[in-house]
Amino acid sequence: xxxxxxxxxxxxxxxxxxxxxxxxxxxxxxxxxxxxxxxxxxxxxxxxxxxxxxxxxxxxxxxxxxxxxxxxxxxxxxxxxxxxxxxxxxxxxxxxxxxxxxxxxxxxxxxxxxxxxxxxxxxxxxxxxxxxxxxxxxxxxxxxxxxxxxxxxxxxxxxxxxxxxxxxxxxxxxxxxxxxxxxxxxxxxxxxxxxxxxxxxxxxxxxxxxxxxxxxxxxxxxxxxxxxxxxxxxxxxxxxxxxxxxxxxxxxxxxxxxxxxxxxxxxxxxxxxxxxxxxxxxxxxxxxxxxxxxxxxxxxxxxxxxxxxxxxxxxxxxxxxxxxxxxxxxxxxx
Numbered sequence: 001x002x003x004x005x006x007x008x009x010x011x012x013x014x015x016x017x018x019x020x021x022x023x024x025x026x027x028x029x030x031x032x033x034x035x036x037x038x039x040x041x042x043x044x045x046x047x048x049x050x051x052x053x054x055x056x057x058x059x060x061x062x063x064x065x066x067x068x069x070x071x072x073x074x075x076x077x078x079x080x081x082x083x084x085x086x087x088x089x090x091x092x093x094x095x096x097x098x099x100x101x102x103x104x105x106x107x108x109x110x111x112x113x114x115x116x117x118x119x120x121x122x123x124x125x126x127x128x129x130x131x132x133x134x135x136x137x138x139x140x141x142x143x144x145x146x147x148x149x150x151x152x153x154x155x156x157x158x159x160x161x162x163x164x165x166x167x168x169x170x171x172x173x174x175x176x177x178x179x180x181x182x183x184x185x186x187x188x189x190x191x192x193x194x195x196x197x198x199x200x201x202x203x204x205x206x207x208x209x210x211x212x213x214x215x216x217x218x219x220x221x222x223x224x225x226x227x228x229x230x231x232x233x234x235x236x237x238x239x240x241x242x243x244x245x246x247x248x249x250x251x252x253x254x255x256x257x258x259x260x261x262x263x264x265x266x267x268x269x270x271x272x273x274x275x276x277x278x279x280x281x282x283x284x285x286x287x288x289x290x291x292x293x294x295x296x297x298x299x300x301x302x303x304x305x306x307x308x309x310x311x312x313x314x315x316x317x318x319x320x321x322x323x324x325x326x327x328x329x330x331x332x333x334x
Contacts, residue, residue, distance in 0.1 A: 022288070031055075102324065125196060166204050179254040
């Protein structure tokens with residue numbers, strides 16, 4: 001079957017009858033969960049099962065489980081994680097091994113409740129002007145180190161049966177504004193972007209899925225990357241990423257205009273699938289109608305990504321938890 005070119009969300013802990021009807025009609029490629037959708041493990045499993053049944057296929061279900069402020073599954077049922085930058089700094093010389101263990105344990109918790117994707121690693125390179133909404137979500141200020149840690153995070157998720165989504169392509173670290181509310185403008189030269197901001201994405205170009213950045217790189221194109229054919233071609237050619245690309249949430253205020261037109265423009269620019277969240281049912285239906293079905297190329301990329309889902313490797317959770325705590329030199333929850 002041809003998937004709908006959307007990733008959509010749900011209002012609450014279970015699907016409403018109206019949501020089920022919409023998802024049956026539009027067959028979204030996948031879904032994303034938020035804190036409002038999370039209560040207990042059994043409830044999350046039931047919601048995931050309802051979503052896949054309604055979509056009519058084994059839809060990917062993703063979430064933002066970075067740690068720190070951006071973490072949808074929380075204690076006391078699930079582990080609470082420190083912000084990524086704080087975590088990396090605490091791990092010091094052991095950061096690569098610690099990052100693998102962190103995301104292997106995150107993957108275990110996600111997979112256990114039916115979630116098979118995570119919107120991570122976030123390999124935006126932090127700088128002195130990085131906006132506070134993003135800075136402590138970053139893994140560091142050195143592009144090589146960020147790429148290494150991003151690889152460790154992705155490997156941990158893949159081993160746990162969870163598909164990573166590398167973000168925010170082709171690099172959000174220079175943003176001095178929060179793209180949830182404003183459109184950031186990056187004025188750096190193309191050459192500097194290539195060697196610094198784009199480099200981690202190029203190193204991780206084999207990952208199954210990526211997410212765009214809602215910001216303008218004015219040395220390259222005046223349009224936001226999500227809506228720019230020039231930037232999307234740069235991601236495909238210069239960075240070399242030929243796997244599935246989803247937009248960041250198109251309801252964010254960085255993008256102006258109606259969400260139906262934004263959907264069409266993003267797909268025309270070269271995105272494969274539209275991520276749309278936190279909206280009334282009628283707006284979700286409008287976006288799904290505007291996005292339509294995936295193109296054949298997008299479908300191929302989607303199927304390639306889904307084929308990488310695997311049964312998790314068996315692990316001793318207690319042993320991994322203890323190993324991570326020893327690498328950090330502190331209590332895991334401290």
